[in-house]
Amino acid sequence: MRILVFITGVVFQMAAFAQSFDHSHENFTQVLDRHVVVYDNNLKSAVNYNQLAQNSEPLKTYLDALSAVEKPMYQSWASQQQLAFLINAYNGFTLKLIVDNIEEFRSGEAESIRDLGGLFSTPWEKSFFTLLGERRTLDWVEHEKIRVDFDEPRIHAALVCAAISCPKLRAEAFSAENLNTQLDDQMLTFLNDRDKNGIDDKGIYLSKIFDWYRDDFNGLEDYLLEYISALSDDPAQKEKMKQQSLDIRFVDYNWTLNSIDNR
Template identity: 30%
Template sequence: METMAMWRAALTGLLMMIVPLSAGHARDDLHGGWDRLLQTYVTRGADGIDRVDYARWRSNADDREALETYISTLEEIPASSLPDAQRFAFWANLYNAVTVRLILDEAPSRSIRQIRPSLFSIGPWGMELTRNEGRALTLDNIEHDIMRQEFEAALVHYAVNCASIGCPNIGLRAWQAETLQADLEAAARAYVNHPRGVTVTDGGLVISRIYKWYEEDFGGNDEGVIAHLLRFAAPDLAARIRANPRIRSHAYDWSLNRP
């Protein structure tokens, strides 16, 4: 046990050297492998939606191994020891990497919800898919028990990707501590200003079901949700929301985010 503790302490110290906190330093090398994989297999379409080429990735043994190595590396780092921004980037990247690995392994034809570990499951979010600091973790654990509790919950929803068209984009680059806040706000703006986030109709607003599922994170009621949308809406959209500030319905597309 003492040897293991010493090894973990040394690893944490190494991480602190790799991931400097002061502005102006290079990007976090810890997430470099994931960053390369995203740049290789994720494309942003003319419709503004990121799609992952799972088929091409699945056929590349080296890059499947690179993904496995990246996840294994994160699993050995004591996340609780990291400063806030680094810890957020750590969990968001791990969540997204584990989700991609699951799609590569299970190869669902239409939707992530086809992956059902039990008869009553609605998807894979309760499966133990990774671990950290001696604890087996599900995707639900990472998102709900860790990230939404420790960070600004509303912004967490723009960082984690459920391999679905209706979800905020997975992103073309890894999350990084030094640019985290600006990148999160950019992701929120991109989603809110996309029809997946908000569509204004004569009868009111059709908004993502994310804002219904997690209404408590967005103000707790319709007025709070609209205030959140206005925080990130472009001027034209904001004007149209203010002119018709009634939530008519919610929508979400569970189709796999593939080309």
């Protein structure tokens, strides 16, 4: 009987944990909606980092709420809730990293997120925030959690590293309820951006992201066929792509900060 009562108590406690977190991530949506500018027919976005730095408290409040989530709460969530949480955490703490170092960008000491690394480490290896009860790095979120726990290649069109060549940062947070639609929209938008992906007389050209994470796509050529219309409207090009007779090359990556001044 005592065991039954204990188990029942644990179940109710986990249910309470799951309900106490706002899985709509509405507070993050408000931050993004205010500071992210979407342009080029909704294919790109830029961030008003100076404005965000001047009004950083809402972002801090949201990130504090993420940091307050402990492992038992996280583990009680559905898979889609976990993934939305981690994507938003990666993007949100990336914004924090830029804002925390805004003076370096203002002075010209930094032009890219890569300039924020240490002598022997990259900015993605910095332990500058807390998540799931421990100090974490952006690399941990992406490579040790998201890519390990989820077989979802579309995350590479959703994680934004504050560079011009990154996929666009959405002006809304990811949420479990809308996650599948949002991820598909991100990949379609990314592949429709002709500055990053497309087909020309030399073949298929793709963002370096598809080169860096090629193994995540479980056969890149076949994966691209799912988004063939995003890469080209030309029937002849589509047919060549279906026959996999087009060469693939990867374009240079522009690491310049994705600020509104660099649009």
